[in-house]
Amino acid sequence: MLTSSARIGCRNAAAPAALHSRSAQTFKAFYATIRSLRNTYEPPEPDDVEPSEKDFILSLLRANPSLRDTKSYLASFGPRPKPPQPPAPNPAESPLLADQDVDAQTETKPPDIKPATSTVVASILNPVYRRTALVKLQAPFTDRQLESIARGMIYLEKLGLVSVIVVENDQLAKGEGGERAALTEEAMRVVNALENQGARARPVLGAVVRLGPRPGDEDSSEPRDYVLPEAHTKPSDLIHIRSALRAGEIPVLPPFALDSFCRSVRVDANDVIAALVRGMGEAAALDHTQGHGDESPTTSHDEIDLTPLRLMIITREGGVPSYARQGLPHLLINLTSEYSYIRETFDPRWKPAHPTALNNLELARTCLAFMPPTSSAVMVSHRSPSSLIGNLITNRPAVSSSLPHALLQGNRKLTPHTPTLLRRGLPIRVVRRVDEIDKPKMKALLEQSFRRTLCEDAFWERMQRDLDFVIIAGDYAGAAIVTREQCPAGTPPAVAPITYLDKFAVLPSHQGDGTVDFLWVALHDETYGLGLPFSANPNGGKQGAGEGRDLVWRSRADNPVNKWYFERSTGHVRQGDWVLFWCDAEVRLKTEEGRRANAGLSYLEEWERGRLASWNDVVMKIPSSWKPKT
Structure with missing residues (x-):
């Protein structure tokens, strides 16, 4: 470029x-x-047009990871070092094998001939260590849009990142009659879209988070630059999510929470996601603490590391509008130093096209506070499933924010649907x-x-x-x-x-980073x-x-x-x-x-x-x- x-x-x-x-x-x-x-930008494709990223391998190649990106990916998803194995006994010296014909054990046998394969490619296509991502689907979406999103979720699962999806519906006002049935139906639409694309999905329709701050948060005097979630969850509440993940299924949740009377009520999806990010991280830490020696439960085949590695916010509106690009999205946001300034410079004229941008910005700041320092959040349009692959492998924005401003303005990759990558910074x-x-x-x-x-x-x-x-x-x-x-x-x-x-x-x-x-x-x-x-x-x-x-x-x-x-x-x-x-x-x-x-x-x-x-x-x-x- x-x-x-x-x-x-x-x-x-x-x-x-x-x-x-x-x-x-x-x-x-x-x-x-x-x-x-x-020059004017090329108009975006209509929502009902089949996305061009049909091939998984092609999407991998389009990510164009550098050597550092590949090493970082393998550090998260590649095989872990195995403990040293004790040396095999020498048959000639073992009393149990002394009477056996040693030559018979080493009789000529055709050697196993394995095709030479790239270690990097093999590791990317066959991830050993599975990680989790929290995904907010900001519905409503058409069937074709859900099909595109489901394809992106499957791509990520092939790379070792398993999604925990929370479905929201912006057009369904809170308190309306039948909202529970409508949200349940929306979650089932997502499940069906995933299964139609070949994935295994499980609806988790019961509440897995509890309404209200976590006990002890109100008494804490610890300084913080983020908003505490309005809900919380305990490790025991995650049993249904764990069960789905162990079975190789993608859990799909509507935004329900238990109130103080143990009733399941609708809450803001942002509160559910923030509570899950915090609770899953704490449950993963507990898993490692209860592990034995170097073997932790997350290394077995039926387990998965619950620590959220990515937060993905998939909407119809895309990323956060930028004052530096006349309303086109921010490319990379340093939440620690830029959060307040972005809110102050948000033009009210952007509100109709980006009604939830600032709320999602706040969600990202809260969630990243409870995620590992190497984690990131991405706000992306439903049009770009392949951009999720690029973010997972490279952990970089689609276009570097440090390129010359004139080059960014003339870059055809920079459109209203370009994703915004957010880091704790x-x-x-x-x-x-x-x-x-x-x-x-x-x-x-x-x-x-x-x-x-x-x-x-x-x-x-x-x-x-x-x-x-x-x-x-x-x-x-x-x-x-x-x-x-x-x-x-x-x-x-x-x-x-x-x-x-x-x-x-x-x-x-x-x-x-x-x-x-x-x-x-x-x-x-x-x-x-x-x-x-x-x-x-x-x-x-x-x-x-x-x-x-x-x-x-x-x-x-x-x-x-x-x-x-x-x-x-x-x-x-x-x-x-x-x-x-x-x-x-x-x-x-x-x-x-x-x-x-x-x-x-x-x-x-x-x-x-x-x-x-x-x-x-x-x-x-x-x-x-x-x-x-x-």
Whole structure:
């Protein structure tokens, strides 16, 4: 998904003609991307059209998992290490076998010839360890829509993720006569749709959760940033769900709960799901506690790990509308730092098309608080069963949120039905003084991320002199360090000083959990995206107020991260063992676009002259922060 501008490279930055030519190509390509914003989106398919993802293997290939994604999937669903087996007795030394003909035991026997198969493919298609997902089906759906959803549930089951489905009906008002029968009928429609697609499903029509907060919650003074569920469940209440899962069946529940008089009443499906997420996690922890040694009940063939690994909210409306994309869905949400801001910027005009978006956002925040840190939630339209496979295998959004904004706007994959991926995430903050940095933690982060030893004295002396700001994720799980590099006298004002990305680091334990994208989006909002309305970073810093500046950085030519940089930069120049990257200030580009009446640029602009030569002259002289390798 590289733009033409991101592929630009120059062999020699000192050659003015080459630089001018390449720079002109850069901006011509960029404006071509900007002009694509005028293209209209292709209309979505009607609800009753057969979805194109008919083949399970094709859906796997479309997920396009990376090596890290595959390893993460196998860690959750692949075979567990087996305990060492005692060595087999030597027949010649065993008294019980001494009188037997050893040669007869080893008589020639044709060897078993097994076809060579990919370990990764075999593990994905034959998961050993089964996990659970909580699924909210926000009905009503047509029969064809349920057929598409059921196909997605079956795909997930083949990959080892078994769904526990709670069915809601938005069009059925609470308190109406016959609502219980209508919800039961809706659950049976889902069961029939699953069985018609070849799955085994079981309706669980009795209440499995209890109305009201869990005993002890009201007395707890523990600080929390989520809303406690209005219902709860005990491990003994999950017997019907356990029974269905052991039998290889998908449990389907209507939103019923037991009140204080032990009557089964209709409640909000969000309360049922939140109670199940919490209760199933606690039941799974109890299972492991009661296990014997290394063998826990969840490792046997008829058991399944009850800890919810995913929360899936399947609706007709899709993901959460984004202020940064004129109402198209958010791609990736850091609930810890973005939840309040998303609610504040929710346009009332989106309400008719997305009536439950904010309630589902709150549901995701509550549920993820009780799920493992690696878990995620996805809000998806009924049109995209294959996107559930992509989310399961990669645990990434359909389109990266850290890609250039213009590229996202022109991306045909970004439609009103693009899923929204939600992670618990980490707090993001911006600091501007060295004395606000925890130096030991920052040192540990940099050294673990780069696997090098930091020259501490020289590094902190340089930061004291040149630091612009640092973006910190969580408790130093990741950081982006930006400096302001001074240029020689006579450098054009549009170039000096240089906004330089000195370090971009994420702990290995947080690579793949969204921290990289969260950091880069915050970096965009504080540098080259500053000044645009969608760059009002809710994580501190300048809050979108100010003038954007070009962001420049360098990377070793053999750095495997360069592919990621190519996709996010405006352009790059190769300099021997290094690659110089940059992102152009987006406000300036939009201003120039308007001045040119959307015609784009076909020649070198005055403010561009000398940029690459100045960047190369300054950036390539920045000393290394690392001690020499021994």
